[in-house]
Amino acid sequence: MKIFVLTFGISFLLCFCAIAQTGQMNSFSEPQAMMLPCSDCHICDKPTVENPCLKACPRHSWKMTTEHSEAEAPDIIIIDELESLYSPVEFHHKNHAHWTVMQKGCSECHHYSPEGPIPACNECHTKEINPKNLRQVGLKGAYHQQCMGCHQEWSLSTDCNFCHVKLDEEGGMPEIQTAERALITEPDRKVYNVEMDDGPVVTFHHQQHSQLYGIDCMECHKGEGCGVCHTPQDKRTAVAQKPEDPHARCFNCHEDASCDKCHLQKETEGFTHAQTGWPLSRYHKPLTCNACHPKGKKISRLNRSCTSCHKNWSSSNFDHGNITGVTLGEIHMGFDCSDCHLNKRFDKKPSCDGCHEGYAYPDVEPEF
Structure with a gap:
């Protein structure tokens, strides 16, 4: 009887481990379906076949366990798995890795990152679409989904030739490598007129925040689309932005400020150090605030x-x-x-x- 119980217990344990291991293996190739709200994909309350009102396909970083550095990957990656009508794509990984600080870091593209090296796209996405798992796009769809959102926003083009060179065009170069980028003209200030009787005018001194106070672009613009700055004003299309309290960006530094700190009756001039009672000499004027005031701490008198x-x-x-x-x-x-x-x-x-x-x-x- 004891031998039977022992044998049964060992068999049960082995079966349990096998099931668990199988589930773990399957989780790599086919992640478990997630219960997502309709609003993740649709911008209207009642989508129909005629009018699905779809957003761009959402990306869900369902498994991100390891942080990686851009040094782990080559500077340039040649994408040639789907070479057919067009020549292989020369992807400048290093440049793109720098730009991800404006979004979600590596997970902006590498939405599956287990421990160890990041798996290649084709380890999960196959050339042919799997009809049993329509949640997972094919390899061609995965590549285009990665790139088209940002590039369409600032290039305003979805033409294949903009990124690809046809096989019969030897030595050709895609337009994406030669297209002119809109120069960013940093505004001196922005003036907002709001519906507030006690303070209808808010003056934001943009250049002082970036140049004098040393605030990085991403501290205020993280999560915004590229086109917000890099697309000419007259060619910008409506880009969905994450709704937020209009004060959210300012509260990182001005959380304790009262309303009348910014909301006034007229435009204001920029800050001068003389307003503190200490006019700066010619040697101190070119310095940024952080040259004297420690960064990350509330600025106080020295x-x-x-x-x-x-x-x-x-x-x-x-x-x-x-x-x-x-x-x-x-x-x-x-x-x-x-x-x-x-x-x-x-x-x-x-x-x-x-x-x-x-x-x-x-x-x-x-x-x-």
């Missing part, structure tokens, strides 16, 4: 002492004439900074009262 930033600074290695425009004479060169700059307030006019009566800078300069 210690005005030169040595708070310039650790090795001293009166002996400071070129007073070149930096301030005032050359000190032999007598004044031996003085300590605080002898003329009271409390080392270098943003204030120096005082001569400690040694001289009736002298005032800049009426009298210390050049004797």
Whole structure:
């Protein structure tokens, strides 16, 4: 009886492991169907055969377990599995990998990424469509699904010859490699008129946020389509964007700001450091905010002492004439900074009262 129970138990365990392993293997080739809301594919409430009102096919990263770096793949990949009417496609992987930071990273294209090397598209997508699994497109559909969304948006073309060269056109180059890209002209500011009696005008100083504050494009524009910036204004088509609170982008930095910080009665001028009570010298003006204020922290007032930033600074290695425009004479060169700059307030006019009566800078300069 004990032998029977033991034999039955081992058999049951082996069967269970085999079933589990089979399920795991099948999960690679045919991922389990997901219960998706209709709105993932349709933009209307009641789609019909005549009017399916379909969106572009959604991509679901149903298995993403490993992060990869672009260095793992070659710079250029030749796609030639489907070579028939057209020559193989030269895909510049490195360039595209850089651009994925604006979207979802590697999973923008590699929606299946188990541990280890990323599997090639043809490991799951076959040349012929599998009629038993219509959820999984064929290899041709998979390639085009990857590329057409972004490229159609900025090229405004779905013509095959735009990306492909026919086999009989030796030495030809697809239009995609020679087409002109729209130059991005960064606006100085954007003014929004909103329905708000107490503050109908919002002025957003775009150049200051990118150039002065050092904010990367993707910090505000992550998830937007390429055409939002790279397609000429007069040729842009309506591109579905993820709806969001119009304040969402700003709250990353201005979460605690009150409404009247931005909502005013008229346009505003850009920020100047003089508004803080500390006008910047000609040497500090070209610097970005993060040169003095640590990135990732709320900007606050700094210690005005030169040595708070310039650790090795001293009166002996400071070129007073070149930096301030005032050359000190032999007598004044031996003085300590605080002898003329009271409390080392270098943003204030120096005082001569400690040694001289009736002298005032800049009426009298210390050049004797």
